[in-house]
Amino acid sequence: MPLVSAALLLHHGRGADAHVLVAHMGGPFWARKQERAWSLPKGLVEPGEDVETAARREFAEELGVPPPDGPAVDLGTFRYTSGKVVHVLAVEVPAALVGSPDDPACPDLTTRPGISTAQVEWPPRSGRRIDVPEVDRAAWFPVEQARPLLVVGQQPVLDALLAATTT
Incomplete structure (x- = not known):
């Protein structure tokens, strides 16, 4: 039985005007990557x-701040080719949140206290283990700009969001 993960997708705007908050994976392996690294x-x-x-x-653990309040809309369960299962909920926030003091986006999450870290072997096959932040930054992107940035298994989430927010 696969382990189930849960994700929260913040968004503002609807349909083609939607913007989503995504996080860049932390650690040296992902440091210079953009596509498929969020x-x-x-x-x-x-x-x-x-x-x-x-x-x-x-x-809250990954971004170092609690998520905004608001009703969560179930976007469904998404299975990666690896077998991993992620259940995704979306929360619509006002566009005024972006750039405000309460905005969870951050160009350097390593400056926020309390973010979660993971231990990785680096360099690979060296036997040396280091602690890295699970994510190192978070940013808002229009849906179509976010699509190539997201890992492949999460790209269908954007289609589910568009379907749920098209009026």
């Missing part, structure tokens, strides 16, 4: 935890 803030659903609670917890 992800939704996500993480494993703990035993007995509901998906929304897990998604909101993981958002």
Whole structure:
């Protein structure tokens, strides 16, 4: 049985005008990469935890700030080719959040206290382990600009968001 992760996708605007908040994966492997190096803030659903609670917890752990309040819309469950399963919830926020003091976007998340880290072997096959931030920055992008940045398994999430927000 695959492990299930939960993700929270913040967005503002609707349909073709939608912008999404995505996070760049941290660590030296991803440092110079852009395409396929961004992800939704996500993480494993703990035993007995509901998906929304897990998604909101993981958002706060990875970005260092709590997610904005607001109703979450279920965009569905997405299976990666690796077998990993991610359940995605979307929260619409006002466009005025962007650039405000409460904006979760940040050009350098390593300056925020309390962000989650992971241990990786670096350089590969060296036996040396280092702690790196799970994500190192977060930014808003129009949906079509975000598409090539996201890991392949998360790209269908954007189509689900567009379908859910087209009026």
